[in-house]
Amino acid sequence: MRKALCFMGKISRPPVKIPRLAVYLCGVPGDQLLQNLPRAEMQQGYVVVAVCPAYFKNSIMLFFVDTANLDHIREAAELGILDGVTTNPSLMAKEGITGEKEVLKHYRSICEIVGKDRDVSAEVISTDFNGMVAEGKKLAELHENIVVKVPMIREGVKAIAHFTELGIRTNCTLVFSAGQAILAAKAGASYVSPFIGRIDDTGWDGMKLIKDIFEIYGTAGFETAILAASIRNPLHIVQAAKAGADVVTCPLSAILGLFNHPLTDIGLEKFLADYKKG
Ligand code: G3P
Numbered sequence: 001m002r003k004a005l006c007f008m009g010k011i012s013r014p015p016v017k018i019p020r021l022a023v024y025l026c027g028v029p030g031d032q033l034l035q036n037l038p039r040a041e042m043q044q045g046y047v048v049v050a051v052c053p054a055y056f057k058n059s060i061m062l063f064f065v066d067t068a069n070l071d072h073i074r075e076a077a078e079l080g081i082l083d084g085v086t087t088n089p090s091l092m093a094k095e096g097i098t099g100e101k102e103v104l105k106h107y108r109s110i111c112e113i114v115g116k117d118r119d120v121s122a123e124v125i126s127t128d129f130n131g132m133v134a135e136g137k138k139l140a141e142l143h144e145n146i147v148v149k150v151p152m153i154r155e156g157v158k159a160i161a162h163f164t165e166l167g168i169r170t171n172c173t174l175v176f177s178a179g180q181a182i183l184a185a186k187a188g189a190s191y192v193s194p195f196i197g198r199i200d201d202t203g204w205d206g207m208k209l210i211k212d213i214f215e216i217y218g219t220a221g222f223e224t225a226i227l228a229a230s231i232r233n234p235l236h237i238v239q240a241a242k243a244g245a246d247v248v249t250c251p252l253s254a255i256l257g258l259f260n261h262p263l264t265d266i267g268l269e270k271f272l273a274d275y276k277k278g
Contacts, residue, residue: 064249068095072252084119086249111143121171123149132159140168164188181213185222195230214244
């Protein structure tokens with residue numbers, strides 16, 4: 001979705017007027033695009049003519065599970081909707097995984113459960129450039145699914161830029177402001193992780209940050225994916241999807257909460273009861 005807006009953010013004014021039909025020829029959902037075009041532009045008959053190719057390859061919101069619990073990861077994978085996993089040192093500690101050897105073994109297990117082409121974020125512990133680079137390289141070598149998770153600090157941004165040059169994918173974590181999100185994207189982070197729930201905890205609006213980053217990345221042309229993190233409940237998932245997040249990472253409980261609606265249960269009960277009558 002962001003790619004579409006990114007594309008819209010770069011409205012080019014052609015020297016000649018092009019009929020509105022051209023929007024449909026670009027392959028972009030025309031109604032949506034026309035709704036969002038400034039009225040003045042529409043009256044003048046201008047349309048967007050440059051299509052952002054990335055829009056077509058990466059416009060589906062991804063679902064990650066935010067846990068180091070192997071049973072939860074298996075359960076999410078069995079649902080058939082899992083695209084990846086994020087972890088952090090607190091989540092690893094919660095599962096009692098400690099010591100480098102155990103931690104690396106656990107990451108390998110996670111990668112094997114989620115399967116091919118599904119990203120698994122593994123966080124570095126070091127806070128200095130050299131330490132982060134050494135740790136990140138080791139993590140990246142562990143499995144092709146691994147994305148190196150790096151904190152939003154000065155040394156972290158330096159490390160992300162270095163990893164970008166090496167072709168190692170990164171997730172910039174602990175992001176709480178639009179300015180931090182710009183730095184992460186500028187360094188070439190594959191993902192930026194704004195912590196929605198933790199912002200809400202302070203009485204500020206976490207979802208507003210997703211909207212701001214969405215707008216900024218679209219306007220500035222950054223390719224970094226917005227990974228809405230610190231998601232706590234099903235409503236957060238729905239709101240993040242509306243706000244333009246490319247990925248939501250959430251505890252299994254929040255994903256399962258999306259299923260709940262009493263009318264579904266009542267309706268199914270009635271269908272089954274009526275079937276038995278027949
Ligand atoms: O993805 C970040 C997440 O693990 C933090 O969540 O609930 O501890 O704020 P929370």
